[in-house]
Amino acid sequence: MDIGKALKQERLRLNLSQSQMAGNVLTKSFYSKVERNLCSIRANDLLSILDLHNIDYSSFFKKLKSENSNQNELSETECNNLLHSAYYKNDYSKILKLQELLAQKDTSKLNLNSINAQIIIIKAAISNTLDKIPENKKEYIKRAIFETNNWTESSLRLFAISMFIFNTDDINSILKAFLNNIQDINSISKNKQKMFSAILINYLNYSLNHTNIVIKDNVYQSIGRLKSLRVDPKNCFAKIMANYYQYVLNGDVAKSQNILNFLKANGMSEIV
Known part of the structure; x- marks a missing residue:
């Protein structure tokens, strides 16, 4: 709080006019003008x-320090x-910038374990060394994912980008934890919905190649969860993919192929 705001706060607390507060x-x-920072x-x-108004120095200056x-x-x-920028744009400079800020600024309110775990993953992704992440760092990432039941956008992103460095048992157990803790996908923020949807789609894609070892439930x-998303343009892709995987599971080749053709026709051939 700046001096002007702090003085105004004290004046209002004391129920004084500006003239009374200024005194002689x-x-x-x-x-x-001081109150308005002019x-x-x-x-x-x-x-x-x-x-003049018996205002304690210590408490007043503590406001300024805060x-x-x-x-x-x-x-x-x-x-x-x-x-986000580092991962999706393969921009290593953003990681360096973040590490610089982490060293310089107050991080007391941040989940540093989650942030550092994401840095490990993104560095490896940019350098194409995901398969070379040491086991001790994988364990660190898992702990960062499981350390809270209050899944944030950060922790959801962490699992979304790190999913495939884990073995199937780990993937199954982590996903089960997410599903248990996010029963209603529409109850979370739009950004969290986006990350959670990405996790579910990645898992469903993974399940197609590991049919014997994924948990069917x-x-x-x-x-x-994907099909229950509200009808919204931003949810279209997730809902389309939910139908695609449903058709694949049901053995409906024609309908699943129709979706693939639709995606390819709309410039999304890379993801199908």
Whole structure:
């Protein structure tokens, strides 16, 4: 909080007018400008006003310190933006920028385990060394995924991008945890829906090549979650893919092929 806001907060707490707050220290006009951050107040004048109204120095300056700390606070949104850009654009510079910010800024409110786990995965993805991630780092990533039941966009992204470095048992158990904790996909934010949908589609694609070792209940629940998405243009692809995997499971070759043809005709041949 800046000085002007802090003074205004104290004035309102004391139920004083600007003229009363300024007392004989400042003119009402000048004091008004201080509150609006149009003018700076001298240190001696500030202390005089605090003394005039018996405002505790320590508590007042703690407010200012708190604001400065917040300005130095690294937000989850900023981290997510850098991670997203690094992963989807193969931009290693974004990882370096994030690591620099993590070293410089206040990270007390961040889930550092999840962020660092994503950095490990994205670095490996950019350098095409996903298959060379050491076992101890894989364990670290798994712990980061399982350390909370309150799945954030960050933790969902972590599993989405790291899914295929794990063995089938790990994939099945992690997905089951997600399904158990996100019963209603429409109850989570749009960004979380997007990440969760990507996880489910990846899992369904994985299941086609591992039919004997995936958990069938996970497969059917994944399809059900995708099909339950609200009718919304942003959910079209996920709902189409849910139908595709449903047709494949039911052995309906004609309908599944129709969907593949539709996707190819609309420039999505790379994903089919």
